[in-house]
Amino acid sequence: MATEEVVNLHAEAHHDAHDEHHAETFLTKYIFSQDHKMIAKQFLYTGMFWAIVGAFLSLLFRLQLGWPDTAFPFLETILGKWAEGGKISNDFYYALVTMHGTILVFFVLTAGLSGTFSNLLIPYQVGARDMASGFINMLSYWFFVSSGVVMFCSFFVHTGPASGGWTAYPPINGMRDIAINKGSGLGLDLWIISMALFIVSVLLGGLNYVATILNLRTKGMTMWRMPLTIWAFLFTAILGILSFPALLAAVVLMSFDRLAGTSFYLSDIVVNGQLLSHHGGSPILFQHLFWFLGHPEVYIIIVPAFGLVSEVLSVHARKPIFGYRAMVFSLMAITVLAFLVWAHHMFVTGMNPFAGSIFVLFTLIIAVPSAVKVFNWITTIWRGNLRLNPAMLFAIGFVSMFISGGLTGIFLGNSAIDIPLHDTYFIVAHFHIVMGVAAFFGMFAGVYHWFPKMFGRHMNDAIGYIHFYGTLIGAYAIFFPMHFMTGIPRRYARFDSFEFANNFAGLNKFISIVAMIVFVLQLMFVINVVYSSLRGRRMKSINPYGATTLEWTTPVEHFHGNWPGEIPEVHRWPYDYAINGKEYITQITPLSEDEVSHS
Amino acid sequence: MTTILGLIIIVCILLVIFYVARTVELTKELKGEADDTESASNAQGYLMFGFLIAFFIGIAWSSVHFLPMMLPAPSSVHGIEIEKLFNMTLFFTGIVFVVTHIVLFWFVFRYREKKGAKAYYFSHSNMLELLWTAIPAVVMLVLVVKGLVTWLSIFPDTKTLAKDTMVIEVTAQQFKWNIRYPGVDKDFGSRKIDTAHIGIATPDFWWKNELGIDWSDKASHDDFFADTLYLVKNKPVLMKLGALDVLHSFYLPHFRVKMDCVPGVPTTFYFIPNETTVEKRKLLSQLPEWQKINPLTGLQRYATFNFELACAELCGRSHYTMQKYVVVVEQAEYDEWVKAHIPIYVGIEKAKNAASAKLNGTEMNISNDSTMVIVDSMTKSRTDSKEVAVI
Structure with missing residues (x-):
């Protein structure tokens, strides 16, 4: 179908101002696109770029941790003064750790995950021609890109990128003094600017997602007929809108401390025997503001994965998701509780122990809705007819990772146990499994599943299977043994200063080697995506999986407006699988006469 | 020499992967989109079950290997209490970990795709939801109470400390x-x-x-x-x-x-x-x-x-x-x-x-x-x- 014709058809159906016929140029179609499908692809590719950068940084510091006494001359070739003699300098080690965290948490698992799939699926699955505002959607993407450009530039400033931890705690980051910490100079200024741009991106995107979900649902698409993906994106957007401004406030105040000599976070600081003039601030205030974002942030990362996995499990189990409403209510509970648990990151900051005990209560309560979700996923695959393609395998892998990582959260959430575990490898294992690897698994499940929708072609299954098993085994091989390094402090460039910490050299080497292998496997995934998007098997039917949701009623070829004619009307909930003697019934199929609507 | 050998091996592995991928792609192309995914699902069912067994063996082995290398038992009064709480949490979470993993991977194996098999329509059960809301809630409550008793005992009022x-x-x-x-x-x-x-x-x-x-x-x-x-x-x-x-x-x-x-x-x-x-x-x-x-x-x-x-x-x-x-x-x-x-x-x-x-x-x-x-x-x-x- 020619684009011209389609746009006309589409313009007939809807006479909205932005839907008017307009000629697409290369620039408006591929670069400054306002089409949600193109923006989704842009987020995906940008996210993959940052994932490779972030993972590569981790390989560099794994070299240091695995072989602290070995010189690698090639490091000096690529890093110059940061690796004189082939050994990574301490300053750069901490810059690597900081940037790895920042990039993975914000650019990959926030923008790359939620950005890709919210954009792709919200208009498709609620039955809208595009986002509420295509222009704001485009702005959201380009703010993300510019924030990335600023962050990337910070690698090349002479004092190096930010190196005071991705959490940017003052005072080490609150003073613009490179004698204290090299990365706290220009590198951190750029980090703050980048974060501010990123927050604008998240807010623009989030408002758009909420507006689209609430206002642009097609006829018959009641809230209780939305797929769980859409519920997940709705709660993710709400979390982002309510929490990211706190980070913006926090870093703006920190900039005042750094540049204008105010004392929001600084007090009684003695450097080189000199008392600084800052007085009356509290570093703990920053931690409260930071974690008021920082904890919802981990749910911003994992909740979209919840949605994607619920959908993929149900489609490929050929069975309705178990406990649809319980899934929505547990998401809702997690969203509310996410705002009430932030200080569990701060049990040993000297916070009032009574205040700590309230956060213990809420933190452990949040395990209940999480447990409900896990049991519902497991029940979903019970007595299904499981089509075990790479998307499904990653969804199952997600459930396994979420269990393994979630359970260790019960240790850390209990403040007394947190005393010895805080800032040790136990927590490194915990959060990498539960929000790093698990969110990646959710993202992979989503990419493998919706790839035909994105590109009209299929990914290669053989590489997909290798990618899956390699990543599953590799991720457990890297992070599971870290639980045994309980008590070994994290963020140590080497461990030989301490008797209690230096007996895991063999394990550290092992982890580093596995990390390299897993990195190569991810490159295979990237090649698979790029190659398949250009040369993969073509998608022949519009609904290859026999799924019920609206995105599989649109034509294979993309055009702005999604449906060539009227937007279809929705008659039923999205999980009518294995019912009435049929394998599946799409949402646009009207109810038969004797049928009672599920919702 | 070893570098060259290593490079040759890596190139060989990549070539093998490439040809396997190519073959799979061509067969799929020949069979058409509606091909049976059954044989793939069958193999994956066995592989996933194999993974579960390997995973548990790996955990058992690494526990035996690494436990003696961990920090020795605590040398303070409150440390012993923390250790008790840790072990209690480990007991509960350990049960959940083992049971959910066995069930998850067993279902993957048991319900792998079979031609003609029909999925069972089972959309919700309030009884089950209640069950697995209440049980975790009770366990969490036990852990919160135990945890807070320990936590507050670690931070006594500094004004009432022993002389x-x-x-x-x-x-x-x-x-x-x-x-x-x-x-x-x-x-x-x-x-x-x-x-x-x-x-x-x-x-x-x-x-x-x-x-x-x-x-x-x-x-x-x-x-x-x-x-x-x-x-x-x-x-x-x-x-x-x-x-x-x-x-x-x-x-x-x-x-x-x-x-x-x-x-x-x-x-x-x-x-x-x-x-x-x-x-x-x-x-x-x-x-x-x-x-x-x-x-x-x-x-x-x-x-x-x-x-x-x-x-x-x-x-x-x-x-x-x-x-x-x-x-x-x-x-x-x-x-x-x-x-x-x-x-x-x-x-x-x-x-x-x-x-x-x-x-x-x-x-x-x-x-x-x-x-x-x-x-x-x-x-x-x-x-x-x-x-x-x-x-």
């Missing part, structure tokens, strides 16, 4: 710990955080009073700095913690103690060490892991065991070097140790006198001599820790 509680002040800075003891009067001289006290010593004297110790307070005259944190067995100790420049965290892994040191915000941690360094070594000498020879010293590992103090909050480029030894002794030995220290005030006076004498007299190197005196007074116990190391 014989030792107080030690630790002030962290990049990248060292200032450990200050109150001396024989058991009372700290006050500190003044202002420019009149901090950094001011005498114009001709190099030592900077970074802590802002107020010398007009007589109580400060017998306070001393120590290079090793000495504690007394079964005697409660209150750590008064602070930091000069950036965040640090006072971490005693063997005692399960951790508390941030925050510039401008004083923090404390109260605990009771319950075994001496010597006793701990005796205990460890029973364990095979600790009987191994340490290649650095040529001695068995338990023989050189020491409690340690570490920094657990990223504080800059040398964060990982902030190490001090901690030694737990009986009261008598502690008293001896205290007596062996020259108070800071006395050391500084001596150094100043020596410095001004030199200044008036000859052109000898001033700072070197005063350094000797002051360093001697502040790091007297460096020798102590060496002695401890070869007990």
Whole structure:
């Protein structure tokens, strides 16, 4: 179908101002696109770029941790003064750790995950021609890109990128003094600017997602007929809108401390025997503001994965998701509780122990809705007819990772146990499994599943299977043994200063080697995506999986407006699988006469 | 040679993967989109079940291998309570971990795609939802109650502490710990955080009073700095913690103690060490892991065991070097140790006198001599820790 014709058809159906016929140029179609499908692809590719950068940084510091006494001359070739003699300098080690965290948490698992799939699926699955505002959607993407450009530039400033931890705690980051910490100079200024741009991106995107979900649902698409993906994106957007401004406030105040000599976070600081003039601030205030974002942030990362996995499990189990409403209510509970648990990151900051005990209560309560979700996923695959393609395998892998990582959260959430575990490898294992690897698994499940929708072609299954098993085994091989390094402090460039910490050299080497292998496997995934998007098997039917949701009623070829004619009307909930003697019934199929609507 | 061989192997692996991928692609192309995914699902079902078994074997093996290498049992009263809570949580979560994994992977295997098989329509059950909301909620409640009882017992009201509680002040800075003891009067001289006290010593004297110790307070005259944190067995100790420049965290892994040191915000941690360094070594000498020879010293590992103090909050480029030894002794030995220290005030006076004498007299190197005196007074116990190391 020619684009011209389609746009006309589409313009007939809807006479909205932005839907008017307009000629697409290369620039408006591929670069400054306002089409949600193109923006989704842009987020995906940008996210993959940052994932490779972030993972590569981790390989560099794994070299240091695995072989602290070995010189690698090639490091000096690529890093110059940061690796004189082939050994990574301490300053750069901490810059690597900081940037790895920042990039993975914000650019990959926030923008790359939620950005890709919210954009792709919200208009498709609620039955809208595009986002509420295509222009704001485009702005959201380009703010993300510019924030990335600023962050990337910070690698090349002479004092190096930010190196005071991705959490940017003052005072080490609150003073613009490179004698204290090299990365706290220009590198951190750029980090703050980048974060501010990123927050604008998240807010623009989030408002758009909420507006689209609430206002642009097609006829018959009641809230209780939305797929769980859409519920997940709705709660993710709400979390982002309510929490990211706190980070913006926090870093703006920190900039005042750094540049204008105010004392929001600084007090009684003695450097080189000199008392600084800052007085009356509290570093703990920053931690409260930071974690008021920082904890919802981990749910911003994992909740979209919840949605994607619920959908993929149900489609490929050929069975309705178990406990649809319980899934929505547990998401809702997690969203509310996410705002009430932030200080569990701060049990040993000297916070009032009574205040700590309230956060213990809420933190452990949040395990209940999480447990409900896990049991519902497991029940979903019970007595299904499981089509075990790479998307499904990653969804199952997600459930396994979420269990393994979630359970260790019960240790850390209990403040007394947190005393010895805080800032040790136990927590490194915990959060990498539960929000790093698990969110990646959710993202992979989503990419493998919706790839035909994105590109009209299929990914290669053989590489997909290798990618899956390699990543599953590799991720457990890297992070599971870290639980045994309980008590070994994290963020140590080497461990030989301490008797209690230096007996895991063999394990550290092992982890580093596995990390390299897993990195190569991810490159295979990237090649698979790029190659398949250009040369993969073509998608022949519009609904290859026999799924019920609206995105599989649109034509294979993309055009702005999604449906060539009227937007279809929705008659039923999205999980009518294995019912009435049929394998599946799409949402646009009207109810038969004797049928009672599920919702 | 090995590099070339390695490269050849990698290239071969990539070629194999490429051809497998290509073959799969071509077969799929031939079969068409509606091909049966059954055979793939069948193989994946077996592979996933195989993974589960390998996963459990891996966990069992790594537990046997790594458990002896972990931190030894806690050496403080509250540490034992934390350990109990940890084990209780491990019991509950361990059951959930094993059961959910077996069920998850068993379902994957058991319900893998079969031609003609039909999925069972089962969309919700309020009974089940209630069940798996209530059970985790009850377990969580048990853990919260146990946890909070332990947590609040670790932080007693500092005003109601036992009379014989030792107080030690630790002030962290990049990248060292200032450990200050109150001396024989058991009372700290006050500190003044202002420019009149901090950094001011005498114009001709190099030592900077970074802590802002107020010398007009007589109580400060017998306070001393120590290079090793000495504690007394079964005697409660209150750590008064602070930091000069950036965040640090006072971490005693063997005692399960951790508390941030925050510039401008004083923090404390109260605990009771319950075994001496010597006793701990005796205990460890029973364990095979600790009987191994340490290649650095040529001695068995338990023989050189020491409690340690570490920094657990990223504080800059040398964060990982902030190490001090901690030694737990009986009261008598502690008293001896205290007596062996020259108070800071006395050391500084001596150094100043020596410095001004030199200044008036000859052109000898001033700072070197005063350094000797002051360093001697502040790091007297460096020798102590060496002695401890070869007990």
